[in-house]
Amino acid sequence: MRFKRSEGLSASEKLLAELCDRSFLKLWTYPNLFKKPPGKELIDLLVVFGNDVIIFSDKSCSYPNTGDADLDWSRWYRKSIADSAHQIAQAERWIRSCPDRVFLDAKCTEKLPIELPNATDMRVHRICVALGALDRAEAETGTRALKIEPAVLNDAGRFTVGRTDKATSWVHVLDDTSLMTVLSELSTIKDFIHYLDSKVALMETGNFKFAEAETDLLARYLWHDRTFPIVEVPYRIEPKLWEKVEASPEFLAGREANEVSYFWDGLIEYISDRYLNETLEFGNEYSMSDHERIVRTMAGETRFFRRILSKAILERAEIAKQQAISTLLPSDQGDVSYVLYIGRGDQGGDHAAYRTERAKNLQLRCVAAKAVNPEKRFVVGLAMDARGVKGSSEDFFLIDTVGWSAEDIGRAQKVRTDLGYFKAGSAIMSRISEDEYPGGRKAVDVPGLANELSGLTVSESIELAAMLKTRWDRSG
Structure with a gap:
């Protein structure tokens, strides 16, 4: 094993680590980090993904019961939210100024294995996990949630979160319910960060005034194509909106349609687990930064695009039983192309030669x-x-063309021309139209797929092209 990381110390930290592992995947999630000197805990959980750094602090405490409602709230807020925001601010200063002194263990013998971005490029997102207040919130207000009101400073409103003077920027507070819901519904790094950025922009407009719960904010965001609609006058978000959205047939259909997308997550975890355990057949010699760069590209896809990619791969894996197929796959990232090649297997022959x-x-x-x-x-x-x-295998390959010259592009064109790859006459184009919420939202048109079906007769090519079209029409 290349390194050993914590799985969380307390029950709430273990829950947080498990949720973040599932959403952001293990290669980018690091619980219970320490700093040197003096070897004290730095933060409860850190997610590092390119230039984005998510700092989680869990200072959850039992809710006091002194008989004084205002005092109880003030004490709980100080221990659970104010101290958490302070820890986040300290951790942010440390990782910006001392990125080479962040460790996985209390003895500070094992450095954080993933490279932190430099301070200039770093984009920090701050999360306070505050558990333990919802029973009292429900008893006193009838709502099992912490309310959101941007104008509130510190503990000025009971069971209400807004700004804190313990941090220089917004700290997102997730309670018992919203922690589970937000991380489950925004279960990729790209989806989660886009929501956080959109929420900060909403808070700073000045027109959003109040939400009964974080989950109502999430509902508005998801149901408006992952945006907060611009409103020119002060407004409050409809209460219990999450319950309405989550119960809608379209939303439930979208959640079910996303099940296939976890195939893409599985590919990322499969190669990363084997790399970390040094059990890859090829690639164990890669540095951590080289390996991470390959899989980070794949992990940069949204949940919706992972659905599209997973469906395309699995359908072509069925077709490849008849004939090897290669496809140019789309990406939600503007600077990425995917090339898929699925062979028929070694057919009982020499697998090493086939794989080469x-x-x-x-x-x-x-x-x-x-x-x-x-x-x-x-x-x-x-x-x-x-x-x-039987005996199948996988290979992953990355080309970074940042330094390619016009001559390099010309040579690539020659390869394409000479070998006939992804060209009219040797490739069949198909198009995808996919609903994020089937039955209720507009479909998203995805750039065409160039499917190579080399070695087939004209009639076989037409038959397979029709099969692809029928499957995508049915899935859309």
Whole structure:
């Protein structure tokens, strides 16, 4: 094992680590970090993903019961939220000024294995996990949630969170309910960070005044195509909006449609787990930064796009039982192209020789893909075998073309021309129209897929193209 990280110390820290592992994946999630000197705990959980750093502090405490409602709230707020915001501010200062002195263990012998961004490029997102107040909140207000009111400073309003003077910027407060809901519904780093950024922008407009719960904010955001609609006058968010949205057939259909998207998460965890355990057949020699860069590109997809990519791969894995297929897959990231190559398997022959040939086919197609989309910087290649093949294997490949010259692009075009990759006559184009919330929202048109079905007769190509079209029409 390349390193050993904590899984959380207290029950609430373990819950937080488990939720973040599921949403952000283990390679980017680090509970219970320490600083040196003096080897004291730095923060309860840190997520590092490129230039984005998410700082979680969990200072959850039991709710006091002195008989004085205002005093009880003030004491709980100080221990659970104010102290948490202070810890976040201290941790932020430390990782900006001393990024090489962040450790996984209290003895400070094992450094944080992932590279922190430099202070200039770092985008910090601050999360306070505040558990333990909802029973009293429900008893006193009838609502089992912490309210959100941007104008409130510190503990000025009971069971209400707004600004804090313990931090220089917004600290997002998640309670028992919203922690589970937000991390479950925004279960990728890109989705989660976009929500946090959108929420901060909303708070700073001045027109949003009040929400009964964080989950109502989330409901408004999700149901308006992951945005907060611009409102020119002061307004409050409709109470219990989350319950209405979550109960809608369209929302439930979208949640069910997303189940297939976890195939993409599985690919990322599969290769990362084997890299960390040094059990990859090829690639164990890569540095942590090189490996992380490959899988970070894949992890940069939203949940919706992971659904699209997963469906495309699994459907082509069925087709590959008849014939190897290569496809240019879309990305939600403007500078990324994916190349998928699925072989039929070794057919009982020499698997090593088959895999070498499959990897060569993938790499050449990745070069050709740059000629198809020269504006894309990264080309990620994925090679695998047809579904159900015995002894199957996978290969992953990344090309960063940032330094490519016009001559390099010309050579890529020559590979594409000479070998006929992703060209009219050798590729069948299909288009995707997918609803995030089937039955109730507008479909999203995704750029075309170039499907290579080399070695087939004209009639076989037409048959497979029709199969692809039928499946996508049905899924949309």
